[in-house]
Amino acid sequence: MAIYKVTVATGDMVEAGTNNSISITLVGSYGESRQTTVSFLFLPGKEKSLSVHCGQDLGPIVLIRLHKWRLFLEDAWFCKDVRVTAPNGTLYRFPCYQWLEGVTTVEVREGSGRTQPCPHPPLMARGSTFDTPFFLGKKLVDDKLQILKEHRHQELAARQEAYRWKNFAQGWPRCLNVDSIFELDSNIQFSRVRANNFTGFLIFQGASHFLSGFLLRRTSWNSLDEMRTIFSRTQGRDIGECLVCCPLPFPLH
Numbered sequence: 001m002a003i004y005k006v007t008v009a010t011g012d013m014v015e016a017g018t019n020n021s022i023s024i025t026l027v028g029s030y031g032e033s034r035q036t037t038v039s040f041l042f043l044p045g046k047e048k049s050l051s052v053h054c055g056q057d058l059g060p061i062v063l064i065r066l067h068k069w070r071l072f073l074e075d076a077w078f079c080k081d082v083r084v085t086a087p088n089g090t091l092y093r094f095p096c097y098q099w100l101e102g103v104t105t106v107e108v109r110e111g112s113g114r115t116q117p118c119p120h121p122p123l124m125a126r127g128s129t130f131d132t133p134f135f136l137g138k139k140l141v142d143d144k145l146q147i148l149k150e151h152r153h154q155e156l157a158a159r160q161e162a163y164r165w166k167n168f169a170q171g172w173p174r175c176l177n178v179d180s181i182f183e184l185d186s187n188i189q190f191s192r193v194r195a196n197n198f199t200g201f202l203i204f205q206g207a208s209h210f211l212s213g214f215l216l217r218r219t220s221w222n223s224l225d226e227m228r229t230i231f232s233r234t235q236g237r238d239i240g241e242c243l244v245c246c247p248l249p250f251p252l253h
Helices: 146-162 192-212 224-231
Strands: 002-010 021-028 036-039 047-054 061-069 077-085 091-100 104-109 114-117 133-136
Touching: 002 021, 002 036, 021 047, 021 077, 036 047, 061 077, 061 091, 061 146, 091 104, 104 146
Parallel strands: none
Antiparallel strands: 002 047, 002 077, 021 036, 021 061, 061 104, 077 091, 114 133
8 A cells, every 4th residue: 555645735825724625636657546635624824734545556646636625605725735745755746826716626737847958058057067957847748648638738728718808899909808807717816915915005005195194185385394294204203293284174173
């Protein structure tokens, strides 16, 4: 019996965790494992470890399948990566970095590239020689197994389905063939982390301008010192100092 050590990592965003069921299937060159449950609770920034027992050696692990299933409420999960250690000690890394929503199965390929001597690199690092191996990405011709070729074709078909274009109006640039951005998959939409950071920064700047008196100002500035009070915090000036000299548009009582 072959025992594989598996570590599943969740992203560190606030809503990255889930209470839905997550299971995994290992796919190797010689066969695949049975579907094994990882956990029913994932916390942001945390890892889950488990052992996958197989009746035989699976050979080199070429991809994994992550299965997400829910009983009642939907709770999306952001998978960071998966690491698999074979019985012989070989470590396989599967970078995921995507959301899993609904009842779904996602296949993730092994994340290693390939190295080869590059006699004419575009930029030689200091101390490098012509025999220094350079890291290169895998190409289509590198896929020898049929399951990897099928996975690549399925991935291409899914991208062609997701990124379809339409003409918004005559003479206008083409746009995505959707009526709303909410129709897009979460992995295609604008990053939730960036959206939250942008919203938080916008609220902070709005509060700063309000406290400095900029949003309450209804008249022209009388001097450069008043402008420096609002747009600069140097020389010991604090936000809100100009409220003393800026009349409020409404009574305080």
